[in-house]
Amino acid sequence: MDILQNIQGPNIPGSRQAATQLKIQVAATSRSFKKDHVKGKSLIEIGAGPSIHHILPACVNFEEIYLTDSLQENLQEIEKWLTDSSxxxxxxxxxxxxxxxxxxGRYIVRSKAEKLRRNVxxxxxxxxxxxxxxPKSLTLMNCVLAVACLTSACKTTRDFKTAVKNIVSLINPGGHLVLSDYCGVSYYLIGEAxxxxxxxxxxxxxxxxxxSGCEIAEFKMFTNFQIPEGIFDCKNLFCLLARKL
Known part of the structure; x- marks a missing residue:
C-alpha cells in the first residue's frame, strides 16, 4: 500500500502534492485512450501497485481488464475496492x-465504478x-499499460530493455503499448523510507x-510539475503510445 500512504489525507505531509502527481499520470495516459484505435477486448496493466487510477481512462475501451503486481498485498488492496469493502x-x-x-457527466462516475468492478x-x-x-498465461492482449513501474523494477538500461520486451510479448500483433514513467528520477520517499x-x-x-518490435505512434514529455523533493526528485514524465508490429 506504499503509494496510498502518501495520498491518504490533507494532514499527511506531501499528500496534496502526491495526489496531484497521480492526477498528472492519469491526464497523461488519458491522451492515448482518446484515440479511437486504442481499444479492443482486453487490456492488462503491469505493475498496478495497490491502485486503480491508471486504468480509469481506459475502462470504457475494453471489455476485460487485468491488473497485475509483483506484491500480493497490493492486489489485496485493490480487491478491497473491487468488493466495495468499507x-x-x-x-x-x-x-x-x-x-x-x-x-x-457526474452520473457516469457510478456506472464507471460498477463496470470496473465487473470487468477487472x-x-x-x-x-x-x-x-x-x-506460471499463468493469458491469450494475447489488445493493449498493455505500464505506468511508473519499470523505473522501480529495473536498475540498468539492459534491465529496462528486457522488461519492455517481456511485457510487449503479452500484446497481440497490431495491439498497443501505453508506457508512462519518469525521466531523471533517482528516488521516491514514502514516509521516511x-x-x-x-x-x-x-x-x-x-x-x-x-x-521490442513496436512502432512508436506518439511520445510526449510532460515537464515542470511541482512535486517537492522531499517526496520525489523528478520533474519530467513521459507518455508513449506504440503499436506492436
Whole structure:
C-alpha cells in the first residue's frame, strides 16, 4: 500500500502534492485512450501497485481488464475496492477527475465504478521473466499499460530493455503499448523510507520500445510539475503510445 500512504489525507505531509502527481499520470495516459484505435477486448496493466487510477481512462475501451503486481498485498488492496469493502481506499475523486477529462457527466462516475468492478481481474506479475505472468498465461492482449513501474523494477538500461520486451510479448500483433514513467528520477520517499528508481531518458525509452518490435505512434514529455523533493526528485514524465508490429 506504499503509494496510498502518501495520498491518504490533507494532514499527511506531501499528500496534496502526491495526489496531484497521480492526477498528472492519469491526464497523461488519458491522451492515448482518446484515440479511437486504442481499444479492443482486453487490456492488462503491469505493475498496478495497490491502485486503480491508471486504468480509469481506459475502462470504457475494453471489455476485460487485468491488473497485475509483483506484491500480493497490493492486489489485496485493490480487491478491497473491487468488493466495495468499507476498508477500501476512496478512489471516487479520481473517477470524477477522469469523467471531467472525458467530458462525461457526474452520473457516469457510478456506472464507471460498477463496470470496473465487473470487468477487472487480478494477477501476479514479474517483469524480469520472459512470461511476466508465469506460471499463468493469458491469450494475447489488445493493449498493455505500464505506468511508473519499470523505473522501480529495473536498475540498468539492459534491465529496462528486457522488461519492455517481456511485457510487449503479452500484446497481440497490431495491439498497443501505453508506457508512462519518469525521466531523471533517482528516488521516491514514502514516509521516511527512501526507494531507489532507475534514471531514464527519452532516447533509452524509444530504443527499448523499437527493439521490442513496436512502432512508436506518439511520445510526449510532460515537464515542470511541482512535486517537492522531499517526496520525489523528478520533474519530467513521459507518455508513449506504440503499436506492436
Amino acid at each position: 476498508e477500501a481506499f476512496d478512489w471516487s475523486p479520481y473517477l470524477k477527475y477522469v469523467c471531467h477529462l472525458q467530458s462525461t 481481474s487480478l494477477m501476479k506479475c514479474d517483469v524480469t521473466k520472459t512470461n511476466p505472468l508465469q 527512501k526507494f531507489p528508481r532507475m534514471s531514464l531518458d527519452g532516447n533509452i525509452v524509444k530504443e527499448a520500445v523499437a527493439e
